[in-house]
Amino acid sequence: MLRYENINDISDGKLYIQDDLVNCDTEGCKGCSKCCKSDMGKSIVLTPYDMYQLCKGTGKNFDKLLVDMFIELSMIDGIILPNMKMDEGCKFLENGRCSIHAYRPGICRLFPLGRIYEKDGFRYFLQTSECVAENPKPIKVQDWINIEELDKNTAFINKWHRFIKFEQKKVKEIQEMATNLSKRVIEMSDKDLEDYVTIVGDSDIYSPENPKAYREEKSKTILENAQQEVKDVMKTVIAFFYLDEYDMDKDFYLQLDERMKKCLKRLRTGA
Numbered sequence: 060m061l062r063y064e065n066i067n068d069i070s071d072g073k074l075y076i077q078d079d080l081v082n083c084d085t086e087g088c089k090g091c092s093k094c095c096k097s098d099m100g101k102s103i104v105l106t107p108y109d110m111y112q113l114c115k116g117t118g119k120n121f122d123k124l125l126v127d128m129f130i131e132l133s134m135i136d137g138i139i140l141p142n143m144k145m146d147e148g149c150k151f152l153e154n155g156r157c158s159i160h161a162y163r164p165g166i167c168r169l170f171p172l173g174r175i176y177e178k179d180g181f182r183y184f185l186q187t188s189e190c191v192a193e194n195p196k197p198i199k200v201q202d203w204i205n206i207e208e209l210d211k212n213t214a215f216i217n218k219w220h221r222f223i224k225f226e227q228k229k230v231k232e233i234q235e236m237a238t239n240l241s242k243r244v245i246e247m248s249d250k251d252l253e254d255y256v257t258i259v260g261d262s263d264i265y266s267p268e269n270p271k272a273y274r275e276e277k278s279k280t281i282l283e284n285a286q287q288e289v290k291d292v293m294k295t296v297i298a299f300f301y302l303d304e305y306d307m308d309k310d311f312y313l314q315l316d317e318r319m320k321k322c323l324k325r326l327r328t329g330a
């Protein structure tokens with residue numbers, strides 16, 4: 060996910076919706092494959108829809124795409140998500156053309172457009188310094204993206220964005236709570252520590268002669284447990300939305316809604 064300090068610095072200053080005309084039609088890029096050859100880092104982050112399409116188009120599942128190094132898992136904005144592996148250019152680029160053009164990820168479809176999220180959903184913007192095409196022609200945003208069921212896809216992108224925010228918030232809360240608790244254990248008075256030991260049932264491992272040892276061990280355990288909890292949250296999300304194979308004969312969006320309901324329940328209640 061790319062981040063911009065000031066969108067006006069990298070765009071034409073306008074925000075677009077799907078019916079708007081925007082000057083981004085590169086007319087098939089005319090043999091240029093700069094974007095696909097560059098080391099774009101982790102910028103092509105894959106949504107569950109991208110994964111569904113990639114699996115459908117290549118006949119490979121998530122594991123196979125990982126093992127064959129077409130994709131990788133990376134820490135992106137505090138959580139683990141899959142992205143196209145781009146350090147030596149994209150492996151789907153063959154003879155200067157995208158070999159999965161019909162199934163390419165959403166970010167590839169968009170470029171040189173980007174998305175900016177607002178309270179009521181996202182808008183598109185045009186990145187003006189990224190594409191080398193001379194005088195790209197005007198085209199309707201929806202024709203440039205050229206994706207089936209754009210309205211459903213737009214609703215999904217907004218929903219997925221909100222879900223990612225929820226996951227990031229959950230991870231942050233776990234980390235902050237653990238940091239605060241571990242700090243409190245280190246800093247509380249010996250008297251308060253004795254009360255704490257009783258409340259959490261640690262009397263068998265606490266020695267009043269050496270509270271420092273207990274403080275250090277407990278603080279370390281709190282942070283380790285939080286780290287494990289964070290890993291479990293991320294593993295749950297990857298399993299629900301990427302690892303568990305989709306039924307290619309069924310509607311993606313219905314499957315997504317079902318998974319999201321179950322995943323949210325798991326993350327909120329553990330059930």
Ligand code: SF4
Nearest residue numbers: 095149151152157167
């Ligand atoms: S998937 Fe296709 S369009 Fe996207 S980076 Fe790879 S080769 Fe380029």
Ligand code: SF4
Nearest residue numbers: 088091093094190191
């Ligand atoms: S730089 Fe522009 S013309 Fe070249 S591959 Fe990227 S989008 Fe196409």
